[in-house]
Amino acid sequence: WKNYLKSGTGQLFIRSKTKQKLFYSITLPIWPNEVKRIVLANKKNKINENDICLKFVNDQLYGMQHQLKEYEKELNIQATNCEGYSPSVHEIIMEYIEQNINSSFRRKIAHQVELIHYDYHIRALELEYFRQKPNQYQKKLMAEICQSQYEQETSEQEYEFLKKQITYYNLPSQSLTCSNIFNGPLFNSIQNIPLREELIQKCTDVAEQGRSILFNMYLKSAEDQREEYKKKHEVNIKKMDASQHTLNQNEKLSPILIQLINECCKKICERIQFIYKFKSESLFLK
The missing domain is CATH 1.10.287 (Helix Hairpins)
Incomplete structure (x- = not known):
């Protein structure tokens, strides 16, 4: 979702880190199709498309941040009430999660993020083509x-x-x-x-x-x-x-x-x- 936001606000690419010289702009605000499909599906007024997408993505990020804090609170409560819970036990649990859950999940997320980058380039090229009238x-x-x-x-x-x-x-x-x-x-x-x-x-x-x-x-x-x-x-x-x-x-x-x-x-x-x-x-x- 952070990458959705970066794409929609034209901040997906950092110019200083872009090695290849491009002949089209990579600072355009381009909302990914995944966001537009969800947001605009039931919206009759698409004039303020950018504002609608921006609010939606920010709301999603806020919701996830809030949920993360709730999970952290719950984890702390469970850890406090669990007899024998120690930093070493916590480390073992985190290692298990990393090996059995996180690696696969992160791989999927990395895949989706890369697709956002590809989609941005393709859309930016289309827009540059149209700019040539x-x-x-x-x-x-x-x-x-x-x-x-x-x-x-x-x-x-x-x-x-x-x-x-x-x-x-x-x-x-x-x-x-x-x-x-x-x-x-x-x-x-x-x-x-x-x-x-x-x-x-x-x-x-x-x-x-x-x-x-x-x-x-x-x-x-x-x-x-x-x-x-x-x-x-x-x-x-x-x-x-x-x-x-x-x-x-x-x-x-x-x-x-x-x-x-x-x-x-x-x-x-x-x-x-x-x-x-x-x-x-x-x-x-x-």
């Missing part, structure tokens, strides 16, 4: 290119992630024989142990075969979609390239507009890659 054709072309880039990169990452999922679920530890799927009343009611084991094995074989067929179907579908979106994006890129040589001034893109589109597409790709990297890491942390 593009015509309707140029606006439409940028929207189409960015959308097709999003679709292409998502389908590419989804395809690669699906392959990782299949690898994971084909591990011996994920075999159906290691699960409790056949440890139910139906099979347990069979008194003849050899017969029961034979039935379980046959069911396991059929299930494994079915799972393999499904995996191949998913992979083929993902591959087809990847190729479809790749071709679609290539068509849009050709439009952009052609715009540099056209005699039609309405369709011509200036170098700065092309640079902004390319940079926006780059950030879109980086964002999607970051999401799927997190997904892949989470998969193997199960």
